[in-house]
Amino acid sequence: MSPTVVSAPGKVLIAGGYLVLDPVYEGVVVATSARFYTVVLPSAEPGIIVRAPQFEGASWTYAVDDTGRVSQSSGDGANKFVQSALETTFRVVAELKGADALPRALKITIAGDNDFYSQRSQLDKGGLSRTRANLAQLPPFNAPGGPLRDVHKTGLGSSAALTTSLVCALLEHTGTAEPHSALAHRAAQRAHCAAQGKLGSGFDVAAAVFGSMRYRRFDPAAVPLDDSIAELAPRLGESAPGWNEQTGAFGLPPRTRIMLADVDAGSDTPSLVGKVLKWRTAAPEESTKLWTRLSQANSELADVLLALASSAAQDPASYDAAIEHAAAISQSDWLQSGVVERLARVRELMSDIRSMMRAMGEAAQVPIEPPEQQRLLDACVALQGVIGGGVPGAGGYDAIWVLVLEPVSAPERAAALVEELWLGWKEVDASPLLASESVERGARVEDLDAVRGLRDVL
Ligand SMILES: Nc1ncnc2c1ncn2[C@@H]1O[C@H](COP(=O)(O)OP(=O)(O)OP(=O)(O)O)[C@@H](O)[C@H]1O
Ligand SMILES: C[C@@](O)(CCOP(=O)(O)O)CC(=O)O
Structure with a gap:
C-alpha cells in the first residue's frame, strides 16, 4: 500500500497580534x-507508532480502543500534540465510519522543514556563516541535535503545523475527509x-489548513474540549454550531518577498499576552482607541496589498515596470501614481502599525517591539528596495519579518542587502531563515518522492 503524505505550512502573523483574539478584529497571516x-504507512506490528526522526529518542506508541480513544503504551515521555491529534481524529473516524475503520497498526513519521528549528548550532559546528546559501546546503529535515524538549524553535508555529498535518493525514488515510474540509480544520483546531x-485565536491552525488569509476568529465556545463529551463529530462537522470564523483570500503581491529572521537577543520574551489583555481590561477607553486605529491600519494594509496583487493580474507588464522603478529609486520618492503610490502607502501603514504596537507595549509594559528590535527594523526598512517590516505575532525579542521588492532585473538585490545587514548586525544576533510565502495554499496531499529528502528519514 502506498503511503499517505500530507503537509501543512507554518505561519507569520504580519498584522493583528493580540487584536485577533477578539472576533471584532481581523489578523493578516502569511503561510x-x-x-x-x-507520512502514514501501514505496519506489521500492532499499535500506532509515531516517530519524529529529527530528534533523539522521539518515538511514541499508542493503542486505540473501539471509540477512538488513545492511550500511550511506550515512548519518550508524552507528546501532547501528537496524542491529541491522534485521539481527536480517531474519535471522529470511529463515530463517522465505525470501529472497523480505525487503523490499529500504523507507522507514522513526522518531519518539519529546517526553518522550524534554529540551525545556528548546526552551521556553527560546520564552521559555516549563517547565510541563506549555507542554510540551503544543510540536508533536508536536518536533525538540530538532541531531544525535542531542548529544541530552539523559530516561531513559525511548529505545533500548529504538526497537528494539522497529522490530523489531515489520518483523515485522508482513513477516507474520512479531505485536508481542506471544514471537518479537517475544526478537528485540527x-x-x-x-x-x-x-x-x-486559532489563526495558526487556520493558516496551516487553508494558507495565507485574512482571519477573524471563531467563538471559543465552539471548541468541544470537555473530555466527557460523548460525540465529537457533530461538533466538528460542516453544520456544527459556533464555528463562525471568517476567512478572506490573502496573498502578498507578486515581485515581493517576505524575509524572516530568527533573532537571539539574549533576553527571553516573557509571556506578553496575559499582560496586554490585563491592560485592555484595566484601561478600556485608551485601549479601545488604540485598537480601533490599529485595526483600521491592519485592514487597510491587507486591502492595499491585495490591490497591488490585482494591479499585477490586470496589467503585468506595467506592474513589473513600476516595481522595477520603485526598486531603483529611494523610497521617499515613491509618492507617485498607481502601483508605486500603493507601495508608499503599504510602507507608511507598516510603519504606523509598528509605532502603534510599540505604544501598546509601552502601555501594557511589555516588550512588543523592544528597542533592540526597533533599531534593527529601522535599519532594515531604510535599505533600498525594502517596503517595510515588523515583529510577527505577539512580538518580543525572538523574530522579525521584512517585505522586500524583487524586480525582474535584480530579484535578489534587496534580499541580499537585508541579509548582509543581518549578518553584520552587532546588537542582537539575527539569522535569516530560508522560508518565503507558501505558493501552495494550506494543507495538501503530497507524493512522497516529490518531497526532497522525505523518504530518507522514514
Ligand atoms: N517534529 C516534531 N515531532 C513531534 N512533535 C513536535 C515536533 N516539533 C514540535 N513538536 C511538538 O510541538 C511542541 C512545541 O509547541 P509549542 O506550542 O511549545 O510551540 P509553538 O508555538 O508551536 O512553536 P513555534 O511557533 O516557536 O514554532 C513540542 O513540545 C512538541 O510536542
Ligand atoms: C498574541 C496572539 O494574537 C498572536 C501570537 O502569535 P505568535 O505565536 O507570536 O505568532 C495570540 C493568538 O492570536 O493566539
Missing part, C-alpha cells in the same frame, strides 16, 4: 514555504487547543 510533513490547554 510559509516551510512545512511539516506527516480542537486537537491543538486541547493539547495547548488554552484557546488562542
Whole structure:
C-alpha cells in the first residue's frame, strides 16, 4: 500500500497580534514555504507508532480502543500534540465510519522543514556563516541535535503545523475527509487547543489548513474540549454550531518577498499576552482607541496589498515596470501614481502599525517591539528596495519579518542587502531563515518522492 503524505505550512502573523483574539478584529497571516510533513504507512506490528526522526529518542506508541480513544503504551515521555491529534481524529473516524475503520497498526513519521528549528548550532559546528546559501546546503529535515524538549524553535508555529498535518493525514488515510474540509480544520483546531490547554485565536491552525488569509476568529465556545463529551463529530462537522470564523483570500503581491529572521537577543520574551489583555481590561477607553486605529491600519494594509496583487493580474507588464522603478529609486520618492503610490502607502501603514504596537507595549509594559528590535527594523526598512517590516505575532525579542521588492532585473538585490545587514548586525544576533510565502495554499496531499529528502528519514 502506498503511503499517505500530507503537509501543512507554518505561519507569520504580519498584522493583528493580540487584536485577533477578539472576533471584532481581523489578523493578516502569511503561510510559509516551510512545512511539516506527516507520512502514514501501514505496519506489521500492532499499535500506532509515531516517530519524529529529527530528534533523539522521539518515538511514541499508542493503542486505540473501539471509540477512538488513545492511550500511550511506550515512548519518550508524552507528546501532547501528537496524542491529541491522534485521539481527536480517531474519535471522529470511529463515530463517522465505525470501529472497523480505525487503523490499529500504523507507522507514522513526522518531519518539519529546517526553518522550524534554529540551525545556528548546526552551521556553527560546520564552521559555516549563517547565510541563506549555507542554510540551503544543510540536508533536508536536518536533525538540530538532541531531544525535542531542548529544541530552539523559530516561531513559525511548529505545533500548529504538526497537528494539522497529522490530523489531515489520518483523515485522508482513513477516507474520512479531505485536508481542506471544514471537518479537517475544526478537528485540527480542537486537537491543538486541547493539547495547548488554552484557546488562542486559532489563526495558526487556520493558516496551516487553508494558507495565507485574512482571519477573524471563531467563538471559543465552539471548541468541544470537555473530555466527557460523548460525540465529537457533530461538533466538528460542516453544520456544527459556533464555528463562525471568517476567512478572506490573502496573498502578498507578486515581485515581493517576505524575509524572516530568527533573532537571539539574549533576553527571553516573557509571556506578553496575559499582560496586554490585563491592560485592555484595566484601561478600556485608551485601549479601545488604540485598537480601533490599529485595526483600521491592519485592514487597510491587507486591502492595499491585495490591490497591488490585482494591479499585477490586470496589467503585468506595467506592474513589473513600476516595481522595477520603485526598486531603483529611494523610497521617499515613491509618492507617485498607481502601483508605486500603493507601495508608499503599504510602507507608511507598516510603519504606523509598528509605532502603534510599540505604544501598546509601552502601555501594557511589555516588550512588543523592544528597542533592540526597533533599531534593527529601522535599519532594515531604510535599505533600498525594502517596503517595510515588523515583529510577527505577539512580538518580543525572538523574530522579525521584512517585505522586500524583487524586480525582474535584480530579484535578489534587496534580499541580499537585508541579509548582509543581518549578518553584520552587532546588537542582537539575527539569522535569516530560508522560508518565503507558501505558493501552495494550506494543507495538501503530497507524493512522497516529490518531497526532497522525505523518504530518507522514514
Ligand atoms: N517534529 C516534531 N515531532 C513531534 N512533535 C513536535 C515536533 N516539533 C514540535 N513538536 C511538538 O510541538 C511542541 C512545541 O509547541 P509549542 O506550542 O511549545 O510551540 P509553538 O508555538 O508551536 O512553536 P513555534 O511557533 O516557536 O514554532 C513540542 O513540545 C512538541 O510536542
Ligand atoms: C498574541 C496572539 O494574537 C498572536 C501570537 O502569535 P505568535 O505565536 O507570536 O505568532 C495570540 C493568538 O492570536 O493566539
